Amino acid sequence: MEYHDSEKANEVAGRVEDFLEEVVLPREREALATGERITMDEIEGFWEEAKERDLFAPQVPEEYGGQGLDFSDMLPSFEQVGRSLIGALAIRANAPQEGNMHTLEMVGTEEQKEEYLRPLVQGEISSAFAMTEPKQGGGSDPKMLQSTAVKDGDEWVINAHKWWTSDGLDADFYLTMVRTDLDAHPYSGTSIILVPADADGVDVVRNIPHVGGHGITEREGGHAEVKFDDVRVPVENTIGEENDGFQIAQMRLGGGRLTHCMRYSGMAERSLDVAKAYLSEREAFGTTLEEKQALRHRIADAETRLHAARCMVRHAARELDRSDARIEVAMAKMFTANVTQDTIDLALQCCGGNGIGKDLPIAHFYENVRAFRIVDGADEVHRRSIARWAFEDVDETEIENALQFDEGLRIDALDE
Ligand SMILES: Cc1cc2nc3c(=O)[nH]c(=O)nc-3n(C[C@H](O)[C@H](O)[C@H](O)COP(=O)(O)OP(=O)(O)OC[C@H]3O[C@@H](n4cnc5c(N)ncnc54)[C@H](O)[C@@H]3O)c2cc1C
The missing domain is CATH 1.10.540.10 (Acyl-CoA dehydrogenase/oxidase, N-terminal domain)
Incomplete structure (x- = not known):
């Protein structure tokens, strides 16, 4: 294409x-x-x-x-x-290294870029982004964030409980989202603070057992539960302006959502390629599986939807290079997450037992893709944003003209 x-x-x-x-x-x-x-x-x-x-x-x-x-x-x-x-x-x-590099590059100070961004790019150190919290903390609704940082002289004192912190097991620092002005609305009272992993009071509690993972490498990474207990860091560790945490997170997540779409499209495409190769070789009931109409139609649908997803991602990327593209990114992310999950599931089905087996990459992709409909905003959260946008600026004259409620004409017409 x-x-x-x-x-x-x-x-x-x-x-x-x-x-x-x-x-x-x-x-x-x-x-x-x-x-x-x-x-x-x-x-x-x-x-x-x-x-x-x-x-x-x-x-x-x-x-x-x-x-x-x-x-x-x-x-x-x-x-x-x-x-x-x-x-x-x-x-x-x-991910998440790529998104964290983007964040530091966008809003980091020159000192932060030298100390953290440069070695992070080179792979000398690793990072994690800690936003999501357990219990009634921040999740789909990040306004519920409970972690705090309070200023004491020229230091922040951080108390936070985070989980699902990707690559959090072996991170050298955490970009941690915390409330820094409890009197303000969270959107204008939250900051991102860089916390070195070796600061006193940082406790990596565990790797949360989960579906999928790095699979074929020795890397740990993981999705960690992390506690920050009276952790002190210099005020200079604030990333971007104090209390601008939500705006910065939005910039980070916009790009992060889209780069996820790009990588997952690649996974789905390769899964389809493997499945098509299998179907063209394998025979059952007198023909190759490739000749079965039931499968051909499903492959055709998958190719069509994957193409649509890639077009949406391209459009959103173009917009993101110019603006925050919130709705374009929400649509592309929600659609691509579902399309890639369905495509990889179909590819797995087409390969029969070998789809489940781990000689092929499909089973690994299958395990990884499920989280994509939850991370960086669950489907429902994106639908919520898209629906809010869809109902902005509704032109009520359209319905008034058509139904003419005031004059009761429609009711009369129905009575006839
Ligand atoms: C593999 C993985 C990696 C992750 N990496 C990170 C990371 O690096 N850093 C980080 O901070 N977080 C990370 N997360 C957390 C992720 O961002 C959250 O799981 C996600 O935002 C959802 O929050 P929650 O788990 O608290 O779900 P909840 O907020 O409890 O929501 C549960 C479900 O409710 C539904 N729902 C939510 N809102 C609505 C609504 N308005 N209407 C209808 N239904 C709704 C959705 O289906 C949602 O999945 C990761 C999660 C996973 C699984």
């Missing part, structure tokens, strides 16, 4: 594809076949190779060691890396 992405975007994506075919996918296939996990040394080897090929961290400005691509231009490369279980990791474009 030709999407007419820019020349630059296609050129980089072509090189990403070569990198995947020559370096990453052979190692992935070997790991799937042998069950031998890919080591951190090997991942660092991928990073070196990606740097030599000018593919490393496409989303990061060149001055911080990346390729400096905007959302539209990184898109085809991110779709490519999504095709592999370790593709995004291999070029350092994996």
